[in-house]
Amino acid sequence: MHQSNVEVFRRFHAAWTQGDLEAVFALVDPDVVVRPLHGALFSRGEFRGHDGLVDWYREMTEPWDRFEALVEDACETPDGAVGLVVLAGYRGEERLHARVGSACEMRDGRITTLTGLNAGGVEKEIRRLRGE
Secondary structure (H helix, E strand, O other): OOOOHHHHHHHHHHHHHHOOHHHHHHHEEEEEEEEOOOHHHOOOOOEEHHHHHHHHHHHHHOOOOEEEEEEEEEEEOOOEEEEEEEEEEEEOOEEEEEEEEEEEEEEOOEEEEEEEEOHHHHHHHHHHHOOO
């Protein structure tokens, strides 16, 4: 069954929120390249392959008791999808709330690159793609 690029994008983030890395791996190319928006918050600006995804997941989620990556909006692109994602972390009384843009390229229904972007730029791109 064919999944739209937006469906893959949404399923990736849902699996990330659930901590289901096996489901994440099923949605990405084995040689996936991830470039987080806030590279300074991580040990490196680029994470590669399944091992890189595990490292990125740990760096993103371990500081928090609970962490969510919730897709607010997403749109197909010729090469994949773009979307707006709300990142939320919870630890005691401490909270993280960040709204980021994300673009992914896909091949054969799997994410090959995932790049963090400024949310405002992605909002404009989504409106352009929808002809608004």
